[in-house]
Amino acid sequence: MRALIWLIGIFALAVGVAMIAGVNDGYVLVVLSPWRAQISLNLFIVMLVAGVLLIHLLLRVLTRTLALPSRVAQWRGRRRRDKADKALHGAINALFEGRFAQSLKSASTAYTAAEGSSMAALIAARAAHGLQDDTRYREWLGHAAEQGEDSEVARLMTEAELAIESRQFDVAAARLAQLREGGHKHIAMLRLESEVALALGRWEELLHILRQLLKHKALTREQAAPGLRQAHIERMKQLGADRTALADYWQAIPAEELQDRGLVEGVLPLMARAGCAALARAQTERLLDERWDSGLARLYAYCAESVDEARACLHNAESWLERQPRDAGLLFALGQLCRRTELWGKAQSYLEASLGLKPEVDTHLALAHLFDTLERRDDAQRHYRAAAERVAGGAV
Secondary structure, eight states, X not given: OHHHHXXXXXXXXXXXXXXXXXXXXXXXXXXXXXXXXXXXXXXXXXXXXXXXXXXXXXXXXXXXXXXXXXXXXXXXXXXXXXXXXXXXXXXXXXXXXXXXXXXXXXXXXXXXXTTSOHHHHHHHHHHHHHTTOHXXXXXXXXXXXXXXXXXXHHHHHHHHHHHHXXXXXXXXXXXXXXXHHTTOOOHHHHHHHHHHHHHHTXXXXXXXXXXXXXXXXXXXXXXXXXXXXXXXXXXXXXXXXXXHHHHHHHHHSXXXXXXXXXXXXXXXXXXXXXXXXXXXXXXXXXHHHHSOOHHHHHTGGGGOOSHHHHHHHHHHHHHHHTTOTTOHHHHHHHHHHHHHTTOHXXXXXXXXXXXXXXXXXXXXXXXXXXHHXXXXXXXXXXXXXXXXXXXXXXXX
């Protein structure tokens, strides 16, 4: 339909021009002494239009001829870029497939074709690292560094990540420190920093990083819990028997982190050795009331530092016994609390009941200590031997 409209329009224009030319009887007189020429106005118009078109055509041909070298250079550049893009795509695909040798080859081609591409250099470095070729890995990292600041962040992140894979945590820490000095701070970097802090035992730094990741919702509470737990326990181990420092540290732990039962189980013995486990008593009781945990109940005896506290803890534990009559952990705690309050008969009864339900080394030792106190040497020696045999059996 559009072609028909154009055809009709052209015919109408031709008819119009022919009608105008038919009624036009003007002429043009050209005088160049001693010559003079007289031509039809219609012919002059046709010649003028034809001349303008011819000059325009000649100028375009001349311009294109002069621009030919640059156009050829542009064509070659496009062809080279296309080759580089294709090679880079192949290198990335081969890298994800685990074909490191092919990835390195394709990345080298892309780097050469693109006359130095930081992305190609980093892909080649990753492939060389996958091949455990340290020489070429260093070489390609050097090529990436030559590309200037535009690729610096990507290069440092790559170095840090690959250093962690090689367990070169000091190198990874140095690269991440460079990124921090440059003002960079993003989730992927925080993840790497958490791995480095964990490996190097930087517990306070690990706590700070994990809390940042939780804040940015880059980790769930369940994912962060093991790292937070280990950091707290190791930091409290570093504080040793400093009662004041341990008490201050415990009180500074956020309430949501104290919901981790594994953390409470891990720090109760540490706090008991320093004489401040009573601070954890309320949290331990709260956790056990919310949801029963035999392992945590087993450590409940640590929460009593004095005889009066042991009596209070014994009262609570006996109330739990009504709901958990066959819990070995609770029976063990009851036996220990009775031993603290010098209820020897009840202590023996609870500990033997716990031993019957779940034989444990510490239960044998608790009974041995009890019998030592009661000067029942033979019974004490029997439980010492049983504890030693169980330890030896566990080692085997």
